[in-house]
Amino acid sequence: MHALGFYHERCRPDRDKYLTVIAKENYTDFGKVCEMDVVCFGPYDPESIMHYSLGCYPQGRCIQAKPGTERTNAMGQRVRLSAYDINALNALYLSSQVKEEFKNESDTSLSALPLGP
Numbered sequence: 001m002h003a004l005g006f007y008h009e010r011c012r013p014d015r016d017k018y019l020t021v022i023a024k025e026n027y028t029d030f031g032k033v034c035e036m037d038v039v040c041f042g043p044y045d046p047e048s049i050m051h052y053s054l055g056c057y058p059q060g061r062c063i064q065a066k067p068g069t070e071r072t073n074a075m076g077q078r079v080r081l082s083a084y085d086i087n088a089l090n091a092l093y094l095s096s097q098v099k100e101e102f103k104n105e106s107d108t109s110l111s112a113l114p115l116g117p
Contacts, residue, residue, distance in 0.1 A: 001050050004089065007033055009044060009051040010063060018044045018069040022062060030063070041088035046075040048082045 010019060013035040021030045045051065046069065053076020054063060065075065074082075081089075 001085065001089075005092070006050055006088065007038060009046070009048050011038075012040055012044060013038065014040070014044060018046070018066055020064045020066060022064050041091045042084040044069070045082055045084040047077065048085050049078060049080065050085070052076050 009015065010021075010030055011033045013032055015032060046065065052063060054065070
């Protein structure tokens with residue numbers, strides 16, 4: 001996802017609504033991207049493949065989810081793209097004509113679209 005132009009979820013301008021950085025010694029690794037320099041294609045996504053886990057550094061917990069934001073235990077998973085990851089890729093790389101060809105009445109989510117050109 002980095003090569004495709006995406007930042008980690010922990011770098012989003014709105015991340016402080018959802019996360020607390022508790023490993024202050026690593027704070028430089030947790031800088032936020034300026035809101036003018038990034039487009040967030042969807043809501044904050046703890047299930048994104050671009051999200052760090054709570055124990056992302058060897059010394060233990062480095063971030064903490066704020067109450068009500070951790071939807072599942074999948075925070076920091078590295079198995080699959082989340083639905084929001086797929087939506088963001090499709091929004092950035094698929095033309096509106098291709099989006100319309102794949103959209104149907106039973107599924108209005110762009111996550112149903114294939115990845116790729």
